[in-house]
Amino acid sequence: xxxxxxEKLLEDGLTLYGYGKTDDAIILWRKVLEIDPDNQKAIDYIxxxxxxxxQKAAEVHRVTTKDAEFININYIRDxxxxxxxxxxxxFLEHLVEKDYSSNRQIMAYISLVKAQLIKxxxxxxxNFKKVPKLNIKEQxxxxxxxxxxxGYIISMIDGYSSMEEIMQTISTVDRFELMKRFYKLxxxxxxxx
Amino acid sequence: xxxxxxxDLGTTNSCVATTIGGKPFVIPSSTGNRLIPxxxxxxxxxxxxxxxxxxxxSITNPKNTIFAAKRxxxxxxxxxxxxxxxxxxxxxxxxxxxxxxxxxxxxKIMSIPEVSAAILLEAKKVAEGFLxxxxxxxxxxxxxxxxxxxxxxxxxxxxxxGLKVLRIINEPTASALAYxxxxxKKNELIAIYDLGGGTFDISILELGEGVYExxxxxxxxxxxxxxxxxxxxxxxxxxxxxxxxxxxxxxxMAMQRLKDAVERAKIELSTQTEATISLPFLTETSHGxxxxxxxxxxxxxxxxxxxxxxxxxQTCKNALEGxxxxxxxxxxxxxxxxxxxxxxxxxxxxxxxxxxxxxGINPDEVVAEGAAxxxxxxxxxxxxxxxxxxxxxxxxxxxxxxxxxxxxxQNTPVPIxxxxxxxxxxxxxxxxxxxxxxxxxxxxxxxxLLGEFVLGGIRLAKKGExxxxxxxxxxSEGILKVTAKDADLGTEQTVTLEAKSRLSEEEIREMKDKMxxxxxxxxxx
Numbered sequence: 001x002x003x004x005x006x007e008k009l010l011e012d013g014l015t016l017y018g019y020g021k022t023d024d025a026i027i028l029w030r031k032v033l034e035i036d037p038d039n040q041k042a043i044d045y046i047x048x049x050x051x052x053x054x055q056k057a058a059e060v061h062r063v064t065t066k067d068a069e070f071i072n073i074n075y076i077r078d079x080x081x082x083x084x085x086x087x088x089x090x091f092l093e094h095l096v097e098k099d100y101s102s103n104r105q106i107m108a109y110i111s112l113v114k115a116q117l118i119k120x121x122x123x124x125x126x127n128f129k130k131v132p133k134l135n136i137k138e139q140x141x142x143x144x145x146x147x148x149x150x151g152y153i154i155s156m157i158d159g160y161s162s163m164e165e166i167m168q169t170i171s172t173v174d175r176f177e178l179m180k181r182f183y184k185l186x187x188x189x190x191x192x193x
Numbered sequence: 194x195x196x197x198x199x200x201d202l203g204t205t206n207s208c209v210a211t212t213i214g215g216k217p218f219v220i221p222s223s224t225g226n227r228l229i230p231x232x233x234x235x236x237x238x239x240x241x242x243x244x245x246x247x248x249x250x251s252i253t254n255p256k257n258t259i260f261a262a263k264r265x266x267x268x269x270x271x272x273x274x275x276x277x278x279x280x281x282x283x284x285x286x287x288x289x290x291x292x293x294x295x296x297x298x299x300x301k302i303m304s305i306p307e308v309s310a311a312i313l314l315e316a317k318k319v320a321e322g323f324l325x326x327x328x329x330x331x332x333x334x335x336x337x338x339x340x341x342x343x344x345x346x347x348x349x350x351x352x353x354x355g356l357k358v359l360r361i362i363n364e365p366t367a368s369a370l371a372y373x374x375x376x377x378k379k380n381e382l383i384a385i386y387d388l389g390g391g392t393f394d395i396s397i398l399e400l401g402e403g404v405y406e407x408x409x410x411x412x413x414x415x416x417x418x419x420x421x422x423x424x425x426x427x428x429x430x431x432x433x434x435x436x437x438x439x440x441x442x443x444x445x446m447a448m449q450r451l452k453d454a455v456e457r458a459k460i461e462l463s464t465q466t467e468a469t470i471s472l473p474f475l476t477e478t479s480h481g482x483x484x485x486x487x488x489x490x491x492x493x494x495x496x497x498x499x500x501x502x503x504x505x506x507q508t509c510k511n512a513l514e515g516x517x518x519x520x521x522x523x524x525x526x527x528x529x530x531x532x533x534x535x536x537x538x539x540x541x542x543x544x545x546x547x548x549x550x551x552x553g554i555n556p557d558e559v560v561a562e563g564a565a566x567x568x569x570x571x572x573x574x575x576x577x578x579x580x581x582x583x584x585x586x587x588x589x590x591x592x593x594x595x596x597x598x599x600x601x602x603q604n605t606p607v608p609i610x611x612x613x614x615x616x617x618x619x620x621x622x623x624x625x626x627x628x629x630x631x632x633x634x635x636x637x638x639x640x641x642l643l644g645e646f647v648l649g650g651i652r653l654a655k656k657g658e659x660x661x662x663x664x665x666x667x668x669s670e671g672i673l674k675v676t677a678k679d680a681d682l683g684t685e686q687t688v689t690l691e692a693k694s695r696l697s698e699e700e701i702r703e704m705k706d707k708m709x710x711x712x713x714x715x716x717x718x
Binding site: 138139141142146147148149150151152154155156158160161165168169170171172175 | 224225236237238240242246247249250253254444446447449450453471473476477482484
């Protein structure tokens with residue numbers, strides 16, 4: 001199996017995880033470990049997904065976990081249990097800013113939470129295939145707590161381009177960030193369909 | 194049987210039309226747009242965008258968005274035009290394997306016909322989608338001043354896009370055809386004032402019964418609506434700097450929004466005396482978001498553009514002189530190009546020609562309409578209009594000291610055959626190189642090189658004695674045949690000139706395959 005195939009199994013696992021199919025995701029990641037027993041991503045994903053039966057993962061966890069991180073990890077697990085994924089993502093981003101970016105488990109959690117959020121965004125925003133419209137008067141936009149990236153996204157709403165098509169034309173903002181912003185604008189009632 | 198279409202392949206916008214019952218009909222896209230911005234882009238995630246969507250990210254993705262490809266199509270990389278364009282374009286222009294100009298987009302090197310092919314592909318897609326029919330062939334328009342290389346490159350673009358070219362026709366001729374269909378059968382002299390997004394052209398035509406003859410043409414390839422937009426943008430940037438002490442130029446998202454808003458405001462000012470620009474959350478500082486609101490007046494915009502419009506009027510004078518006419522001789526003035534909707538343009542045209550322009554045609558669509566009419570006429574058993582075109586640029590050869598010696602002057606009706614005598618420059622010279630150029634500059638190298646060949650076996654004699662006849666024969670399709678003959682010995686060499694920078698057949702085939710894959714990708718989008 002080529003490194004590309006392994007990478008694909010890891011990615012497919014993330015997609016399945018994003019759709020709530022944790023067991024199926026773990027099957028794929030374990031397949032990776034069968035071929036490459038030291039694959040750190042697979043170990044981290046299995047561990048972060050809460051699967052305790054994996055001997056290798058548990059070992060890694062014991063070796064790398066420091067006290068402070070352990071507290072953080074527990075807090076993230078609590079957030080995930082209560083399905084507060086957006087808050088979990090914000091907290092994880094905060095940890096990355098605080099120099100935890102070298103912590104593999106935190107990075108694995110980011111991938112997992114991202115996958116979960118993408119699943120939610122896809123479900124609630126019709127896989128981004130719908131054409132968004134502005135639900136409020138243009139002069140009322142300034143009443144909201146937005147930033148220039150939000151302002152830019154709003155300016156791209158033209159009445160015939162779908163969210164997916166709009167996202168394709170915005171190269172200055174990362175795709176996940178765009179999805180998040182579309183979700184926020186919809187939740188705030190600024191945009192609708 | 195498939196339908197025929199006409200395509201106005203513009204510098205900033207393109208338009209596609211067909212005929213229904215012999216009458217022209219502009220085809221809207223599935224989103225209702227009647228114009229296709231001539232923009233091509235490759236995004237960060239390697240998606241290809243054409244038209245409106247490519248344009249709407251042109252400032253945020255400047256290196257990978259190709260626009261105004263028409264300015265450099267069929268040009269040599271080392272030509273003066275490419276040098277000028279390179280300074281003005283945000284994307285990278287590089288030298289191609291045939292000395293042609295190419296562009297870098299999405300990490301790939303693309304030929305200009307390939308970029309234009311993508312726009313033509315979009316036009317074809319719009320037409321096929323609307324007509325629910327395959328396209329049998331197309332008439333494509335080019336500016337009257339396009340040289341042979343540029344025309345050939347446009348034909349190559351159509352071939353890459355999988356379009357059969359029925360005819361390449363000049364834009365003013367197409368406009369005249371569309372106008373002609375709506376007029377009575379009288380003889381008329383008309384002026385076509387075409388101010389588009391990137392270029393200005395004025396053409397004088399004589400319309401007889403079924404005969405359309407171009408008498409003269411002149412223009413400015415760097416004067417158009419976008420120059421006016423840029424002036425408005427600069428004025429807004431100054432105002433923003435004054436109010437907020439922020440230079441917005443480096444903020445690509447803000448600049449993209451500003452460009453879109455200015456374009457909309459300018460269109461609004463064609464019918465209203467003021468327009469509001471409202472851009473919430475345009476930018477931000479450490480103190481928070483900045484919203485921008487301003488009112489632009491028509492008077493202010495007219496002050497910003499008046500010198501540009503005056504330049505077009507000066508060019509109109511030159512075109513009339515070229516045709517040997519006075520402005521009173523003109524029976525009708527036709528306005529072409531979106532920018533001619535500006536009241537100041539209409540006012541200046543009325544002042545100069547002393548008459549109101551014809552209001553019966555849509556300036557954005559008339560060129561495509563004319564091309565569609567011509568495409569229909571080609572396939573029709575009925576007698577069609579005869580189009581008499583002219584050479585918008587002089588044709589000649591390079592002579593002593595690199596000078597350009599004219600053989601067919603500018604504004605000569607085609608078909609035409611002309612011969613001129615030359616001689617040798619040194620004793621016992623047995624061969625001469627004939628370098629054929631097209632252009633209006635005095636030095637050959639400042640014009641476009643069309644081709645070169647050598648006439649050998651010249652009678653050995655003192656310099657200046659041999660008689661070498663160089664003949665130019667241009668047919669109504671604009672194909673040039675050049676003959677060089679030693680009149681004393683009868684030795685003759687004839688070549689049909691093909692663009693030196695032309696793509697090879699193999700390259701065209703490869704690009705066509707790539708374009709077919711893109712066509713599938715676009716259909717899936």
